[in-house]
Amino acid sequence: VISDLSEIGAVGHRVVHGGEKLNKAVLINDAVKKDIEELSALAPLHNPANLIGINACEKNMPGVPQAAIFDTAFHQTMPKKAYMYGIPYEYYEKYKVRRYGFHGTSHDYVSARAAEILGKDRKDLKIVVCHLGNGASISAVKNGECVDTSMGLTPLEGLIMGTRSGDLDPAILDYIGEKENLSAKEVNTILNKKSGILGLSGGVSSDFRDIDAAIAEGNEKAKTALDTYCYRVAKYIASYAVALGGIDVIAFTAGVGENNYVVRKQVSDYLAFLGVKTDDEKLKIRGEEIVASTPDSKITIMIVPTNEELAIARQTLALL
Numbered sequence: 262v263i264s265d266l267s268e269i270g271a272v273g274h275r276v277v278h279g280g281e282k283l284n285k286a287v288l289i290n291d292a293v294k295k296d297i298e299e300l301s302a303l304a305p306l307h308n309p310a311n312l313i314g315i316n317a318c319e320k321n322m323p324g325v326p327q328a329a330i331f332d333t334a335f336h337q338t339m340p341k342k343a344y345m346y347g348i349p350y351e352y353y354e355k356y357k358v359r360r361y362g363f364h365g366t367s368h369d370y371v372s373a374r375a376a377e378i379l380g381k382d383r384k385d386l387k388i389v390v391c392h393l394g395n396g397a398s399i400s401a402v403k404n405g406e407c408v409d410t411s412m413g414l415t416p417l418e419g420l421i422m423g424t425r426s427g428d429l430d431p432a433i434l435d436y437i438g439e440k441e442n443l444s445a446k447e448v449n450t451i452l453n454k455k456s457g458i459l460g461l462s463g464g465v466s467s468d469f470r471d472i473d474a475a476i477a478e479g480n481e482k483a484k485t486a487l488d489t490y491c492y493r494v495a496k497y498i499a500s501y502a503v504a505l506g507g508i509d510v511i512a513f514t515a516g517v518g519e520n521n522y523v524v525r526k527q528v529s530d531y532l533a534f535l536g537v538k539t540d541d542e543k544l545k546i547r548g549e550e551i552v553a554s555t556p557d558s559k560i561t562i563m564i565v566p567t568n569e570e571l572a573i574a575r576q577t578l579a580l581l
């Protein structure tokens with residue numbers, strides 16, 4: 262694409278955690294880097310790695326503007342009732358324990374693109390974005406702003422994911438820890454890396470292509486994993502009808518959302534009571550921008566492939 266590094270006019274970095282302070286994309290300076298470093302406590306696997314990338318680019322492209330685009334930023338418009346947990350208030354004050362939400366760049370891009378495809382203003386739509394990839398999250402977007410999302414303090418909360426458990430009774434941590442003689446940290450690792458579709462399927466895979474193949478061979482645990490996954494997605498969507506006061510559009514995106522017909526179909530079928538009617542020939546199409554509901558469906562079902570790189574490039578350009 263380029264023949265020399267000097268052709269690069271700016272670099273946009275995807276940074277996972279911006280906390281409450283870094284609530285929109287910014288040009289990076291020493292103060293921003295310090296903030297990103299301080300937020301490493303909330304995203305220990307991601308923010309330090311993001312800083313390594315930023316420092317490497319600064320070193321190799323001196324003077325070239327660097328921008329930070331935060332995964333959490335789009336969700337900072339959530340009302341307090343959506344981001345507070347039912348725990349002592351002092352933990353929010355002392356440690357900033359609250360819902361942040363992730364995949365924000367994708368939720369922003371897909372909700373905006375869905376409105377664009379429909380020829381409508383995003384501000385006039387109530388949109389649920391289902392970002393179903395290896396990590397998975399849902400958001401409720403009203404008047405162009407996020408009002409709720411399924412991931413929390415960390416990306417562990419919410420939907421069942423490739424290897425993450427999503428929502429569960431917090432008492433399970435202590436219970437399994439005691440039974441298996443594991444520390445809270447060790448159980449946390451199991452919830453992040455060995456749970457979700459991988460764990461529920463009895464170790465078949467975290468990849469939905471393998472799950473589909475195992476189901477075709479009659480694997481019951483794989484079927485349970487898929488059914489539990491879809492049921493959870495549908496329950497979240499229905500609960501966001503409360504957050505939004507109704508739903509106009511449901512948009513599926515990311516690896517599973519863009520490619521997996523069975524997931525889209527099962528989830529849509531649960532929502533028939535809300536007036537969802539799918540056009541199954543269209544719902545079967547993979548990885549294309551498409552409206553997959555019938556004209557008389559009360560909610561528009563869409564597939565909108567995400568494009569976080571484009572969104573990051575555009576936000577970087579806007580900052581310049």
Ligand code: AMP
Nearest residue numbers: 394395396468469470515516517520521
């Ligand atoms: P992502 O994190 O967005 O890259 O999504 C990764 C997941 O998407 C994989 O683990 C697969 O389960 C799923 N996926 C990707 N491609 C396909 C496909 N062609 N058919 C079904 N599932 C797919």
